[in-house]
Amino acid sequence: MAYFLEYLVPAESGGAELPVDDANDGFTVPVSETAERVVHVDTLPARSRIVADSLEAARTEAEQLLQHSKADTGELFEDSGDSLESGAGRRVGRFREGSGWSED
Numbered sequence: 001m002a003y004f005l006e007y008l009v010p011a012e013s014g015g016a017e018l019p020v021d022d023a024n025d026g027f028t029v030p031v032s033e034t035a036e037r038v039v040h041v042d043t044l045p046a047r048s049r050i051v052a053d054s055l056e057a058a059r060t061e062a063e064q065l066l067q068h069s070k071a072d073t074g075e076l077f078e079d080s081g082d083s084l085e086s087g088a089g090r091r092v093g094r095f096r097e098g099s100g101w102s103e104d
Helices: 055-067
Strands: 003-010 016-020 037-041 043-050 073-078 090-096 100-102
Antiparallel strands (some): 003 073, 016 037
């Protein structure tokens, strides 16, 4: 079974500026080289694959990943489709630093 951890990483230095470019969907264009609208974000979403044989092992790995990131919360998904799409699969737990794991 494939497990994925979704979490938000705080952007450094007051946030990040990202171009909104619907015409070139899928292409990376430096912000300084585009005339497109720019949005400001304070957090960047991440979805990381967790290599584990069981839910308990996946939770342990997810906690370690969060400890080494700047994020303090995350949601763990079981995803047999092995997708990188946000929210794909079945959520099997939520972790919050200081509170631990919850099922909801």
